[in-house]
Amino acid sequence: MTSEEIGAAVLQMGKQARAASHALTKLSTEKKNEILLAMADAVMAREVDIIAANEKDLAAADELGLTAAMKDRLRLDHDRLAAMAQGIRDVALLHDPTGEVIREWSRPNGLEIVKKRTPIGVIGIIFESRPNVTADAAVLCFKTGNATILRGGKEAIHSNRAIAAALQEGGAPAGLPDHSIQLIPFTDRESVRFLCEMGTYLDLIIPRGGASLIEAVVSMARMPVIKHYDGICHVFIDKDADFEMAETITVNSKTQKPSVCNALETLLIHREIAATFAPRIAATLSTKGVELRGDETFCQLAGVEGVIPATEEDWKTEYLDYILSVKVVDDLDAAIAHINHYGSHHTDSIVTKNADAAARFQLEIDSACVFWNCSTRFADGAEFGFGAEIGISTDKLHARGPMALEELCSYKYLVSGNGQVK
Amino acid sequence: MTSEEIGAAVLQMGKQARAASHALTKLSTEKKNEILLAMADAVMAREVDIIAANEKDLAAADELGLTAAMKDRLRLDHDRLAAMAQGIRDVALLHDPTGEVIREWSRPNGLEIVKKRTPIGVIGIIFESRPNVTADAAVLCFKTGNATILRGGKEAIHSNRAIAAALQEGGAPAGLPDHSIQLIPFTDRESVRFLCEMGTYLDLIIPRGGASLIEAVVSMARMPVIKHYDGICHVFIDKDADFEMAETITVNSKTQKPSVCNALETLLIHREIAATFAPRIAATLSTKGVELRGDETFCQLAGVEGVIPATEEDWKTEYLDYILSVKVVDDLDAAIAHINHYGSHHTDSIVTKNADAAARFQLEIDSACVFWNCSTRFADGAEFGFGAEIGISTDKLHARGPMALEELCSYKYLVSGNGQVK
Numbered sequence: 139m140t141s142e143e144i145g146a147a148v149l150q151m152g153k154q155a156r157a158a159s160h161a162l163t164k165l166s167t168e169k170k171n172e173i174l175l176a177m178a179d180a181v182m183a184r185e186v187d188i189i190a191a192n193e194k195d196l197a198a199a200d201e202l203g204l205t206a207a208m209k210d211r212l213r214l215d216h217d218r219l220a221a222m223a224q225g226i227r228d229v230a231l232l233h234d235p236t237g238e239v240i241r242e243w244s245r246p247n248g249l250e251i252v253k254k255r256t257p258i259g260v261i262g263i264i265f266e267s268r269p270n271v272t273a274d275a276a277v278l279c280f281k282t283g284n285a286t287i288l289r290g291g292k293e294a295i296h297s298n299r300a301i302a303a304a305l306q307e308g309g310a311p312a313g314l315p316d317h318s319i320q321l322i323p324f325t326d327r328e329s330v331r332f333l334c335e336m337g338t339y340l341d342l343i344i345p346r347g348g349a350s351l352i353e354a355v356v357s358m359a360r361m362p363v364i365k366h367y368d369g370i371c372h373v374f375i376d377k378d379a380d381f382e383m384a385e386t387i388t389v390n391s392k393t394q395k396p397s398v399c400n401a402l403e404t405l406l407i408h409r410e411i412a413a414t415f416a417p418r419i420a421a422t423l424s425t426k427g428v429e430l431r432g433d434e435t436f437c438q439l440a441g442v443e444g445v446i447p448a449t450e451e452d453w454k455t456e457y458l459d460y461i462l463s464v465k466v467v468d469d470l471d472a473a474i475a476h477i478n479h480y481g482s483h484h485t486d487s488i489v490t491k492n493a494d495a496a497a498r499f500q501l502e503i504d505s506a507c508v509f510w511n512c513s514t515r516f517a518d519g520a521e522f523g524f525g526a527e528i529g530i531s532t533d534k535l536h537a538r539g540p541m542a543l544e545e546l547c548s549y550k551y552l553v554s555g556n557g558q559v560k
Numbered sequence: 561m562t563s564e565e566i567g568a569a570v571l572q573m574g575k576q577a578r579a580a581s582h583a584l585t586k587l588s589t590e591k592k593n594e595i596l597l598a599m600a601d602a603v604m605a606r607e608v609d610i611i612a613a614n615e616k617d618l619a620a621a622d623e624l625g626l627t628a629a630m631k632d633r634l635r636l637d638h639d640r641l642a643a644m645a646q647g648i649r650d651v652a653l654l655h656d657p658t659g660e661v662i663r664e665w666s667r668p669n670g671l672e673i674v675k676k677r678t679p680i681g682v683i684g685i686i687f688e689s690r691p692n693v694t695a696d697a698a699v700l701c702f703k704t705g706n707a708t709i710l711r712g713g714k715e716a717i718h719s720n721r722a723i724a725a726a727l728q729e730g731g732a733p734a735g736l737p738d739h740s741i742q743l744i745p746f747t748d749r750e751s752v753r754f755l756c757e758m759g760t761y762l763d764l765i766i767p768r769g770g771a772s773l774i775e776a777v778v779s780m781a782r783m784p785v786i787k788h789y790d791g792i793c794h795v796f797i798d799k800d801a802d803f804e805m806a807e808t809i810t811v812n813s814k815t816q817k818p819s820v821c822n823a824l825e826t827l828l829i830h831r832e833i834a835a836t837f838a839p840r841i842a843a844t845l846s847t848k849g850v851e852l853r854g855d856e857t858f859c860q861l862a863g864v865e866g867v868i869p870a871t872e873e874d875w876k877t878e879y880l881d882y883i884l885s886v887k888v889v890d891d892l893d894a895a896i897a898h899i900n901h902y903g904s905h906h907t908d909s910i911v912t913k914n915a916d917a918a919a920r921f922q923l924e925i926d927s928a929c930v931f932w933n934c935s936t937r938f939a940d941g942a943e944f945g946f947g948a949e950i951g952i953s954t955d956k957l958h959a960r961g962p963m964a965l966e967e968l969c970s971y972k973y974l975v976s977g978n979g980q981v982k
Contacts, residue, residue, distance in 0.1 A: 383978075507973045548956040552932070
């Protein structure tokens with residue numbers, strides 16, 4: 139396709155999506171849920187087609203240089219499709235935030251003001267590899283009355299097309315407005331640029347993928363972008379910590395699932411307790427197979443083999459692996475300063491029995507999730523009770539931290555009078 | 561200054577602002593209010609200096625090609641400074657939204673979750689001509705615990721410097737953290753680009769000015785931008801309207817202050833009542849000196865001299881003047897379609913006695929403010945009871961419509977446990 143053809147195709151999808159978003163605004167919650175259940179049924183009814191499409195993607199995976207882990211994320215089978223369908227049914231059961239009254243009040247001149255939650259409009263989702271994002275993102279946006287334009291990676295294009303077709307063709311008989319869910323059917327890189335420039339038809343872009351994808355989208359986008367950057371999460375062991383709790387929380391935060399954004403990357407230890415706690419945690423983490431990279435003091439105190447001196451780069455690194463950087467800090471202020479400087483404003487936790495220290499930590503740490511005496515692994519929409527999440531935002535505007543249905547909404551002010559003029 | 565020197569100076573201000581934002585987080589509401597009152601006093605104490613600086617700007621105004629209206633907006637005198645100081649005192653009296661609990665709940669595993677309102681961090685404000693924006697924007701951001709970097713236009717640079725100095729030096733003895741309020745002291749255009757690229761130190765940019773300034777900032781910014789675009793506001797006179805109310809609201813929306821963003825620009829009239837209402841409103845508006853640009857039907861029905869046939873461009877135009885475009889539409893659906901297509905999603909009003917029609921209008925119109933039986937001129941933070949506003953956002957994310965103190969805040973999740981792990 140020529141650049142012009144790609145641009146025209148994306149623009150056409152934008153116009154269609156805007157029209158769909160107006161139709162979506164009029165659907166009742168009951169109707170939306172009915173459509174969701176029809177979509178879930180369609181995913182299962184089309185199992186053979188979807189898995190055949192997925193096999194085409196898997197056959198091309200080696201040529202595209204996918205690693206074993208990437209191939210595993212790409213693979214669909216009966217159980218994974220069943221989980222996808224169940225995920226859609228679960229979304230049907232969630233509370234619909236659109237139409238909710240956020241606040242209402244009246245003015246001395248008699249005007250009645252209602253601040254009401256509304257859909258955002260049209261949301262672009264740009265994602266890599268995992269084909270289940272097609273269904274996850276589309277149904278969360280649909281539940282909140284938003285039209286979506288999905289742009290997946292080339293490694294999953296056949297799977298994405300088959301899933302999108304199941305959602306579209308499964309939802310249509312139940313009343314899904316045309317073009318509510320659109321997938322860009324080709325994978326030319328330029329389509330991302332055209333999406334980013336289409337400010338009139340796209341209200342929001344959410345890039346789901348690595349830092350380089352997010353950076354590229356941010357640099358091109360003319361509309362708001364919600365960023366889900368790295369999690370460089372910290373645990374700070376205060377001088378007043380319970381050592382057993384500190385050890386349990388550190389081990390869980392680091393090792394329960396090291397590949398995710400809410401896993402621990404840097405441990406900070408208060409100097410007053412470092413002589414006791416540092417060797418204890420070093421021994422425990424070493425037996426769990428965690429590589430330790432320490433500052434000078436920690437290296438001296440650790441008392442285990444193989445602790446590597448940390449470099450400046452380590453404090454800025456999201457390992458997503460069995461690696462932990464460890465620093466001994468002078469006090470609470472030094473811990474806060476380190477986290478605010480090197481962290482990614484995602485999730486940080488303090489372990490302490492001292493409520494004043496915890497309050498200061500929770501006030502002064504500039505992160506989406508600031509925890510006291512619990513694992514960083516709880517930074518998650520499901521753990522917060524949100525039912526579903528589209529990601530964990532590292533932005534500070536509109537959505538911060540776990541981003542769920544409410545954050546897929548905007549609001550408007552409805553003002554009613556009886557002829558008031560100014 | 562070389563480009564390199566400008567970049568280094570802006571970067572230094574960014575680092576200082578980030579440090580200031582951490583200090584601001586720790587100030588109590590009482591302390592912030594004390595500082596605000598000291599700033600207000602300083603503005604009055606430095607009246608001679610500020611007016612002398614303003615005279616320098618006024619002396620250069622002709623050379624810069626400023627119109628009489630622009631010169632009037634630039635001019636400061638005793639009364640305007642007194643109003644500025646009173647504005648600061650008023651902000652001290654407003655409720656401080658930071659620290660507010662938005663929601664709190666507990667989870668089955670015993671975790672306590674608090675969603676708490678926080679400052680955003682560092683906010684960049686880019687503005688043109690009116691020097692009072694320096695004080696208005698800085699104090700609203702300060703009240704909400706945000707550090708600001710202000711970048712005013714060259715036509716007001718001396719006034720802006722004098723006002724910023726009054727705020728900084730007036731606030732310091734009362735405890736204003738260093739670099740909480742910074743003004744870029746030079747006016748090279750490149751400083752805007754450096755601000756826009758400084759994603760690490762700037763959490764938000766708010767451009768206050770014309771569409772070309774906003775466009776330029778949007779195209780360069782790496783961080784969220786809150787846009788205050790034009791208001792192409794509509795009034796729709798439904799077939800079930802009270803004609804007297806319809807006339808009063810139309811006249812008020814158009815003529816009470818035509819130069820502002822919530823003034824009426826396009827009037828839509830239901831076809832069923834057009835034969836009666838069109839000549840009536842045409843006569844009234846003509847006597848008020850409003851130029852009318854109508855579609856074919858309105859031109860036929862108006863019955864007054866000088867109605868100009870409207871072009872496609874008219875439906876997309878914010879006149880900010882005694883000009884009104886008028887269209888006769890077939891029904892409510894056509895009115896909604898016209899507004900959603902040509903409007904700027906700012907403020908639109910329906911006049912009708914029919915509650916069902918009003919409900920459909922308020923549901924389906926995709927605008928920040930959707931009114932029923934009142935003037936569009938009420939789209940305003942003060943009229944909503946917000947006390948102060950930094951503008952009216954035409955964005956859908958984070959802030960939509962009148963943007964006040966609450967929208968100058970972010971939030972974070974504080975989670976407290978007793979050793980929970982996953």
